[in-house]
Amino acid sequence: MDVSIIVIGDELLIGQVTDTNSGWIARHLNPLGWNVKSIKVVADDSEEIFSAINQAFVQTDIILTTGGLGPTKDDITKPTLCRYFGGELVMDKATLRNVEEVVAKRHLTMNPLNEAQALVPTSCRVIQNRVGTAPIMWFEKQNKVLVAMPGVPFETETMMECEVIPQLLKRFCVNDHIEHRTFIVIGYAESALAIKLDEFERELPGYIHLAYLPKPGIIRLRLTGSSTDAEKIKSDMEMLSSKLDAILGNAIVCHEDKPISAILGDKLHERRLSLATAESCTGGNVAHQITSIPGSSQYFTGSVVSYSNDVKQNLLGVPADAIKEHGAVSEPVVRQMACGVSSLLKTDCAIATSGIAGPGGGTPEKPVGTVWMAAKIGDRIHCECKHFPGVRDRVIDRTTTEVQIMLLKMLME
Amino acid sequence: MDVSIIVIGDELLIGQVTDTNSGWIARHLNPLGWNVKSIKVVADDSEEIFSAINQAFVQTDIILTTGGLGPTKDDITKPTLCRYFGGELVMDKATLRNVEEVVAKRHLTMNPLNEAQALVPTSCRVIQNRVGTAPIMWFEKQNKVLVAMPGVPFETETMMECEVIPQLLKRFCVNDHIEHRTFIVIGYAESALAIKLDEFERELPGYIHLAYLPKPGIIRLRLTGSSTDAEKIKSDMEMLSSKLDAILGNAIVCHEDKPISAILGDKLHERRLSLATAESCTGGNVAHQITSIPGSSQYFTGSVVSYSNDVKQNLLGVPADAIKEHGAVSEPVVRQMACGVSSLLKTDCAIATSGIAGPGGGTPEKPVGTVWMAAKIGDRIHCECKHFPGVRDRVIDRTTTEVQIMLLKMLME
Numbered sequence: 001m002d003v004s005i006i007v008i009g010d011e012l013l014i015g016q017v018t019d020t021n022s023g024w025i026a027r028h029l030n031p032l033g034w035n036v037k038s039i040k041v042v043a044d045d046s047e048e049i050f051s052a053i054n055q056a057f058v059q060t061d062i063i064l065t066t067g068g069l070g071p072t073k074d075d076i077t078k079p080t081l082c083r084y085f086g087g088e089l090v091m092d093k094a095t096l097r098n099v100e101e102v103v104a105k106r107h108l109t110m111n112p113l114n115e116a117q118a119l120v121p122t123s124c125r126v127i128q129n130r131v132g133t134a135p136i137m138w139f140e141k142q143n144k145v146l147v148a149m150p151g152v153p154f155e156t157e158t159m160m161e162c163e164v165i166p167q168l169l170k171r172f173c174v175n176d177h178i179e180h181r182t183f184i185v186i187g188y189a190e191s192a193l194a195i196k197l198d199e200f201e202r203e204l205p206g207y208i209h210l211a212y213l214p215k216p217g218i219i220r221l222r223l224t225g226s227s228t229d230a231e232k233i234k235s236d237m238e239m240l241s242s243k244l245d246a247i248l249g250n251a252i253v254c255h256e257d258k259p260i261s262a263i264l265g266d267k268l269h270e271r272r273l274s275l276a277t278a279e280s281c282t283g284g285n286v287a288h289q290i291t292s293i294p295g296s297s298q299y300f301t302g303s304v305v306s307y308s309n310d311v312k313q314n315l316l317g318v319p320a321d322a323i324k325e326h327g328a329v330s331e332p333v334v335r336q337m338a339c340g341v342s343s344l345l346k347t348d349c350a351i352a353t354s355g356i357a358g359p360g361g362g363t364p365e366k367p368v369g370t371v372w373m374a375a376k377i378g379d380r381i382h383c384e385c386k387h388f389p390g391v392r393d394r395v396i397d398r399t400t401t402e403v404q405i406m407l408l409k410m411l412m413e
Numbered sequence: 414m415d416v417s418i419i420v421i422g423d424e425l426l427i428g429q430v431t432d433t434n435s436g437w438i439a440r441h442l443n444p445l446g447w448n449v450k451s452i453k454v455v456a457d458d459s460e461e462i463f464s465a466i467n468q469a470f471v472q473t474d475i476i477l478t479t480g481g482l483g484p485t486k487d488d489i490t491k492p493t494l495c496r497y498f499g500g501e502l503v504m505d506k507a508t509l510r511n512v513e514e515v516v517a518k519r520h521l522t523m524n525p526l527n528e529a530q531a532l533v534p535t536s537c538r539v540i541q542n543r544v545g546t547a548p549i550m551w552f553e554k555q556n557k558v559l560v561a562m563p564g565v566p567f568e569t570e571t572m573m574e575c576e577v578i579p580q581l582l583k584r585f586c587v588n589d590h591i592e593h594r595t596f597i598v599i600g601y602a603e604s605a606l607a608i609k610l611d612e613f614e615r616e617l618p619g620y621i622h623l624a625y626l627p628k629p630g631i632i633r634l635r636l637t638g639s640s641t642d643a644e645k646i647k648s649d650m651e652m653l654s655s656k657l658d659a660i661l662g663n664a665i666v667c668h669e670d671k672p673i674s675a676i677l678g679d680k681l682h683e684r685r686l687s688l689a690t691a692e693s694c695t696g697g698n699v700a701h702q703i704t705s706i707p708g709s710s711q712y713f714t715g716s717v718v719s720y721s722n723d724v725k726q727n728l729l730g731v732p733a734d735a736i737k738e739h740g741a742v743s744e745p746v747v748r749q750m751a752c753g754v755s756s757l758l759k760t761d762c763a764i765a766t767s768g769i770a771g772p773g774g775g776t777p778e779k780p781v782g783t784v785w786m787a788a789k790i791g792d793r794i795h796c797e798c799k800h801f802p803g804v805r806d807r808v809i810d811r812t813t814t815e816v817q818i819m820l821l822k823m824l825m826e
Contacts, residue, residue: 017436072604288698291809305718315715
């Protein structure tokens with residue numbers, strides 16, 4: 001089943017908002033074996049929307065649109081949908097009731113703009129939006145389906161999950177079985193990994209392919225196979241997974257598409273170890289990533305973000321002399337930050353970071369991007385200095401990933 | 414000048430990677446008055462890429478592509494570009510030297526895949542990639558320009574900024590002046606704001622328009638005007654800005670498109686106040702957002718992420734009885750967390766959060782999404798309970814924004 005996604009909104013074409021809806025939709029349709037052929041972002045412009053729909057109808061069976069609806073936007077997308085599918089805008093009572101309920105739940109009062117959201121084309125079937133005021137509209141033409149959804153990610157995601165995907169599954173039937181296997185690999189550059197896997201890749205059957213999805217510090221490998229024979233594709237994938245395990249060994253740290261913080265959390269939980277972080281340049285981002293994983297309270301105790309030197313000294317016991325002699329970005333300082341936080345918060349493991357994230361603060365000896373990191377399990381402690389290229393956000397992100405990989409490696413030794 | 418962006422990569426169509434390049438490019442072309450007409454995401458497929466380029470050439474003067482290049486991907490995009498623009502792939506010595514330099518800088522060794530990156534179409538002019546191995550390729554046809562760039566965001570951003578934008582500006586000349594004014598508004602729902610601004614909007618001249626860009630907790634308003642008369646559009650925009658200020662007053666917390674953490678940071682810096690955070694459910698995300706702003710070390714001292722109750726008691730002085738009697742998610746607990754962290758880290762201001770982010774941990778009295786927040790300046794302290802809908806990430810994000818808005822409001826009183 002081929003799908004087109006059309007994302008509507010001026011704000012996306014001037015870059016003030018980043019579209020996350022299309023990625024979310026693609027990620028959730030892919031396991032069903034549905035193929036997103038293209039994603040197109042267009043302006044809040046009737047002609048642009050009309051021509052994008054027209055083109056999508058030629059190429060695919062299902063068209064999903066997000067955005068271009070909502071109290072201050074309704075005037076363009078809905079009339080354009082009427083133009084394409086026929087019919088006219090009428091006030092729909094069930095929709096109005098739903099809008100009133102959502103508005104009441106938010107402790108707000110109805111106004112004329114909310115009311116106008118209950119105007120829907122006579123040519124569509126409405127799916128009531130349980131978590132927002134813009135109705136979801138289902139159109140059919142020439143045996144193809146278009147579903148128009150709002151642009152607010154939370155609303156689109158909730159309604160896709162609860163209503164749109166289940167209803168699409170009912171409406172269309174698919175025979176192809178698609179299997180994915182994802183492998184999180186550390187310690188390789190993309191090209192080095194491709195060379196290591198050259199023979200493996202050349203021997204893959206035509207209906208299975210391998211994709212490289214590099215992220216800073218890690219590479220995700222994804223095997224995808226499709227066949228009408230569900231059993232055969234499953235056993236093929238098992239066999240190839242074992243083969244990859246044999247080739248890459250310990251470099252594969254996980255067999256699911258999980259963030260590093262979840263992989264690290266699993267290992268800590270397995271071994272009943274607790275963790276604390278002491279963060280300077282990452283400013284709490286390591287703790288944030290770790291606690292974004294449900295259940296992290298089982299192994300994560302807390303963190304001290306020691307942004308000022310006073311906090312490093314008073315709370316984490318870093319000697320003032322060490323800072324004076326070596327600077328705050330140095331091995332003795334991160335080492336003591338890790339020891340200090342694990343003794344203060346009484347944890348088995350600790351992570352510490354201290355670096356120059358920029359744009360200011362660099363020196364010839366320690367330019368922007370210089371970072372010292374420490375990972376500690378019991379009495380074992382490992383410190384490392386890295387130089388990360390790029391701007392502030394990137395230095396913070398890379399450090400956050402690398403220091404978690406450092407601890408992960410120690411846990412797997 | 415009309416621009417199309419084509420984003421190439423299977424990984425985007427299955428949702429494993431979110432495209433941030435197109436947003437970045439749009440955001441940086443917009444102030445030049447260049448109009449991104451559409452963004453299209455296509456698969457690593459020669460036919461799809463060819464037809465996307467073909468269509469973009471009809472509609473726009475400048476086509477920018479990202480992705481589909483790189484050591485393991487080079488086999489599709491480059492030959493497709495040869496097919497469209499003519500010429501053949503040849504080994505380019507200057508490009509090879511550049512690849513070698515970049516590889517050496519990364520302390521890696523050259524391999525055949527890196528070498529193949531120096532194969533470029535004879536029909537293009539190469540712009541050497543200073544921060545990666547994939548060359549940037551500049552093509553011209555029928556007085557229109559296509560620039561092919563790699564998919565790694567850091568590389569695309571760096572090269573757009575240093576080379577591609579300056580070279581495009583030289584190549585094309587633009588006469589229209591575009592002016593933007595952004596206003597960050599708090600305390601309004603989108604529809605209520607639209608009603609408040611109804612008359613203002615109706616009185617806008619045709620060459621100026623107002624856009625609503627809602628984000629959780631805030632609404633960004635953007636006035637955009639374009640004219641060939643730079644002075645006139647500037648004075649029009651000044652006049653309209655003052656008018657908006659008069660209508661919305663204190664609800665406008667900033668006249669630039671800045672994140673809440675930067676607006677808060679500016680106010681703290683202006684008034685020479687220091688800040689610490691005590692975070693439970695946000696797990697360090699408030700500290701992370703505050704420290705992602707350059708210069709935040711001038712007002713941000715540090716944070717205690719008190720994920721376990723032990724840390725709340727031992728470090729922040731929350732009485733064990735308070736937790737027993739009211740629960741960790743309660744007013745007495747966040748109040749003491751704020752007081753505890755400001756006295757421990759000796760700061761003027763403090764922020765504290767404690768909530769149930771989910772998916773587990775909810776009860777009938779305190780369902781998932783229940784959050785207590787505190788903001789403190791000197792002896793003034795304000796506590797608030799909110800119920801945020803949605804999943805874990807969303808509860809953490811909303812809390813992070815709301816608690817910063819709470820402190821911001823107190824600073825503006």
